[in-house]
Amino acid sequence: MRTAFIQELIIQARKNPNIFLVVGDLGFSVVEPFAKEFPDCFLNAGVAEQNMTGVAAGLASEGFHVFTYSIANFPTLRCLEQIRNDVCYHNLPVTVVSVGAGMAYGNLGYSHHAVQDLAIMRTLPNVTVLSPSDPGETRECVQWLSSNPRPSYLRIGKAGEPDLHTVRGIFDGPLRVCKGRPDVAIVATGSVLKLAMDLASEQGLEKCPSVFSMPLIKPLGKEVKNILQGFQRIITLEEHVQEGGLFAALCETLPRSAHSIHSCSIPEEMKSVVGSQDYLRIQAKLKEKLYDFLR
Amino acid sequence: MVARANASHIGGALSMADLLAVLYSGVLNIRPEDPVWDSRDRFILSKGHSCTSLYATLALKSFFQIEELESYGKDGSRLMSHISHHVPGVEFSTGSLGHGLPFGCGKALAAKRSGKNWRTFVMLSDGELDEGSNWEAILFAPQHKLDNLVAIVDYNKIQSLGSVADVMELDPLADKFRAFRWGVKEIDGHDHSAIQEALSTLPFEPGKPSCLIAHTIKGKGVDFMENNLQWHYSSPKPDQLAEALRQLETEAN
Numbered sequence: 001m002r003t004a005f006i007q008e009l010i011i012q013a014r015k016n017p018n019i020f021l022v023v024g025d026l027g028f029s030v031v032e033p034f035a036k037e038f039p040d041c042f043l044n045a046g047v048a049e050q051n052m053t054g055v056a057a058g059l060a061s062e063g064f065h066v067f068t069y070s071i072a073n074f075p076t077l078r079c080l081e082q083i084r085n086d087v088c089y090h091n092l093p094v095t096v097v098s099v100g101a102g103m104a105y106g107n108l109g110y111s112h113h114a115v116q117d118l119a120i121m122r123t124l125p126n127v128t129v130l131s132p133s134d135p136g137e138t139r140e141c142v143q144w145l146s147s148n149p150r151p152s153y154l155r156i157g158k159a160g161e162p163d164l165h166t167v168r169g170i171f172d173g174p175l176r177v178c179k180g181r182p183d184v185a186i187v188a189t190g191s192v193l194k195l196a197m198d199l200a201s202e203q204g205l206e207k208c209p210s211v212f213s214m215p216l217i218k219p220l221g222k223e224v225k226n227i228l229q230g231f232q233r234i235i236t237l238e239e240h241v242q243e244g245g246l247f248a249a250l251c252e253t254l255p256r257s258a259h260s261i262h263s264c265s266i267p268e269e270m271k272s273v274v275g276s277q278d279y280l281r282i283q284a285k286l287k288e289k290l291y292d293f294l295r
Numbered sequence: 296m297v298a299r300a301n302a303s304h305i306g307g308a309l310s311m312a313d314l315l316a317v318l319y320s321g322v323l324n325i326r327p328e329d330p331v332w333d334s335r336d337r338f339i340l341s342k343g344h345s346c347t348s349l350y351a352t353l354a355l356k357s358f359f360q361i362e363e364l365e366s367y368g369k370d371g372s373r374l375m376s377h378i379s380h381h382v383p384g385v386e387f388s389t390g391s392l393g394h395g396l397p398f399g400c401g402k403a404l405a406a407k408r409s410g411k412n413w414r415t416f417v418m419l420s421d422g423e424l425d426e427g428s429n430w431e432a433i434l435f436a437p438q439h440k441l442d443n444l445v446a447i448v449d450y451n452k453i454q455s456l457g458s459v460a461d462v463m464e465l466d467p468l469a470d471k472f473r474a475f476r477w478g479v480k481e482i483d484g485h486d487h488s489a490i491q492e493a494l495s496t497l498p499f500e501p502g503k504p505s506c507l508i509a510h511t512i513k514g515k516g517v518d519f520m521e522n523n524l525q526w527h528y529s530s531p532k533p534d535q536l537a538e539a540l541r542q543l544e545t546e547a548n
Binding site for chain 1: 380386387388389390391393394396397398399400401402403404405406408409427428431432434435438439
């Protein structure tokens with residue numbers, strides 16, 4: 001996804017001279033093509049995320065659309081107050097990009113797991129929160145952001161994720177990427193969508209739930225209620241703690257009388273072990289929980 | 296304003312008043328009738344709690360009507376008790392310390408990258424130099440040769456809960472900035488001609504950001520407020536207000 005991000009950013013920057021990329025001393029073998037093509041609109045701010053975000057706000061206040069780029073919690077939690085006060089309160093066009101959504105950097109340990117970010121970023125004013133599931137969705141997010149500069153958060157995976165689907169239109173609401181039963185839906189955000197799609201294909205089309213991808217977490221999209229209407233049982237799937245993320249967003253928005261909503265999420269207390277993203281998903285029992293809710 | 300709103304922070308507002316007076320009397324290139332004039336110098340108040348003397352300065356310069364000062368801190372007023380960018384002439388809202396200098400670095404960098412000649416001035420308190428974000432910015436500015444950036448430290452030697460020397464000593468402050476590759480000048484921050492002279496030639500050193508360390512007195516101009524931590528918090532009672540105004544007017548005359 002990070003490759004799709006930088007490729008699409010380059011495409012947009014060729015058309016939009018205001019795009020400015022600021023990295024927090026991260027992005028080796030990813031950001032160089034942008035830096036080479038747009039040296040006047042690129043900056044390595046060093047290992048200093050508070051200053052990076054303040055600088056981004058200052059640049060944005062003079063007309064640039066700034067993308068800050070770093071890993072996991074560094075561009076969000078480390079400099080949260082700069083995002084809240086400098087960017088969001090002043091309503092400045094800064095897009096915070098975090099690479100390594102959820103447990104993408106599995107074996108790097110807890111410091112590198114971004115599993116509270118959606119909750120925290122959702123509460124900030126004026127901010128658009130995007131959590132694409134695959135390179136295709138990532139490209140659509142960057143295209144839209146380039147045309148709609150604003151305070152925003154883009155949560156992407158790392159490298160090598162497969163394209164999962166070709167449905168477009170993420171700003172209307174959840175994308176139906178697998179048409180299964182009309183009464184049960186899995187709604188997933190981020191690359192963990194793959195787990196739901198694998199499960200659907202294992203179960204066969206007649207038995208399987210419908211699967212939705214939901215990259216737009218805030219605002220939820222004007223059609224979210226209509227799109228999910230009729231699904232009595234909705235299971236949310238996210239590589240994030242239950243509190244404040246996709247599950248919470250849908251609970252806050254959908255009429256509770258019409259849906260029973262269940263959460264497949266990361267337990268708050270993960271064991272202090274390392275492993276690949278797939279291994280940690282097994283440790284978090286995401287697939288088992290999905291099956292339990294589908295029974 | 297402070298008395299009317301039963302507000303705090305008069306000490307730090309008075310310590311930087313002389314600096315503001317000189318800045319807004321010819322140093323800053325501004326047009327009060329067009330607060331967002333593209334070529335203006337950008338002034339950022341990072342010590343946002345000291346906003347009253349800046350609001351008063353902006354009103355005196357006709358950025359807005361002076362009568363509005365009476366609404367300071369009151370229900371529905373845009374004159375918040377920490378500086379607000381919704382007020383004409385104010386570039387940036389602060390209140391949480393350590394935000395102004397990184398933002399100012401971004402503005403200065405934007406001017407560099409866009410080939411613009413305007414300058415960015417950031418007013419800092421001494422207490423807020425405890426914040427790590429400032430030292431990130433102090434490293435950043437010379438790295439990017441932001442010689443269009445001026446940091447002014449209102450060095451009144453008193454922070455929220457005690458003297459700077461007792462809480463988190465900054466001295467030797469000028470040496471610290473020099474070691475971080477800034478051009479530095481130290482002046483008496485109440486001596487108008489010294490302030491004027493220091494800021495008449497910028498940058499202090501070619502290719503470097505400039506730091507003006509202004510030695511000031513918290514509560515300057517009112518004898519019972521000067522160098523007294525109490526006036527980081529207290530709001531003057533009517534008799535204190537009358538006495539303070541009498542002393543300030545006597546000094547002005």
